[in-house]
Amino acid sequence: ERFQAIRKAKAEEAAAYFAEKAATWDTERSLHAADSDVEQALLAALGERPFQSFLDLGTGTGRLLEVLSDRYVSALGIDASHDMLSVARANLARVGLSNAQVRHGDIYALNVPPRSFDVVAIHQVLHFLDDPARALAEAARALRPGGRLLIIDFAPHELEFLRETHAHRRLGFGHDQMKRWLEALDLEMEQVTDLAPQSDENTNLTVTLWLARDPRIVTDLPVADPTREVA
Template sequence: MSDNTQFSLDQLSLESLLAGLRNAGEATRLRLLALLADGELTVKDATVILGQSQPRISRHLKLLTEAGLVQRFPEGAWVFYRLGDGAMGDLVRLLLSRLDPQDAVLAGDRVRLAATRRAKAEAAAAFFASKAKTWDQERSLHVPEAAVEEAIRAAIGDKPFGAMLDLGTGTGSLLSLLRDQYSQALGIDASHDMLTVARANLARQGVKSAQVRQGDIHALNVPTDSFDLISIHQVLHYLDDPGRAIEEAARALRPGGRLLIVDFAPHSLEFLRDTHAHRRLGFAHDQMNRWLADAGLDVVLTRDLAPDAGDADRLTVTIWLARDPRIVSDLPELNMTQEVA
């Protein structure tokens, strides 16, 4: 880690500091912390990398979690671990910043971590390839993705912002697209397979300020008033009740926060219901505006991305940007790892 790492000004009690130091001061646990500084791991990952038994690794992670040095996130039958946030997380990062990056033991761990990530990336690629025909068919039905991404950037602007929430994150494409603008981000998806793809993509691109979690778009396990930007990209047409999802997203917006929605304009391609599980065949401006108004949001931008004249059979993609009209207040920064399960 760099000596230029920034730490918070939060302070620890004597008891908490001693507990943190005691729990970090063991060889295997310190190696685990060094690995988690590079991203999330499961118990299985750690057993492969460190060459130790599952019960032993689980015991070490339990102690680190109880001390607040590490956070634990269940995802179905899986459990992911990452470094904590706040003062205890800063304590870990401070300790790790003094480690010699050329240390032979840590270097060996990093080599095995890279191999583990390659294996995961290959598994994610295989899953993606199994769905590629379906997804390629759907992408071929609308304007090129590059044009959509350009329009999203234009709608959001180039100013940096704080916390981002991407609902139905899928492959994590929006987390990657906007990675230079947010300070921290969370992607939510119902599919463990898609989260595997997203994690592999974010790791490959070196995105460390974003996490992904399994969750329900209709019942988000996030605090109220906690995100500056929330995105719902090509997700609402899969839902029976899009308005409910919009209301839940609005709940999580900070005063002055923005909600970005990207989806299809109304169309008549009925086959998408059967072959792609679409529940809605696009959304009219009036309908979307009603949902946004009912959620207490003001629409500030609506933009249709229509196909070129020679591609009249393609679908139009619409971008809506809405804002929470409340006055921006000095709400505390979201401690994502501590508050989001």
């Protein structure tokens, strides 16, 4: 009973935090393609074939862990915000998702074993970072040979107010810039998809999906537990 009471209190705390942030997020969401369209596009990009392990960097509410739950065997979400992790844990408990977990971590210094995940996703995170290339390098380090890196973020735009009211550090990323970053990490670009905003207004945002693959050949070497925390 005490455990259930603690869980209920944590869920209520998470819901209150999410409600406080919802208005700000809703404003941003209205500027780009519907979340459902983005989710369908990322599912299509990854294909229907299941994979073993999934890492979601900047997991936020844990939404991608839910969306991809029928594709992976195990999953880990990492976020720097304890408040967001509370939201994610409440959401995972609500849907009964037991093969996924979330924990606190630094996207610039991932506490996961190298070469341990089949798919790594960075969904709407890079534009908040001062050093996106460094985060991409950490994500690439976590990829198993043959693994795939999925990046979802904004195309270049000029909405300066997002810096002040939404804490954006970067106003989108161009195809050439992303290609250079990925090639520097020895990753091969497989697919690029642009999703137009919900309306034709030129003040709205285009969402881009970049899918890259680690071209290394899979070997028979033992694979570390991807959810194990490392120093």
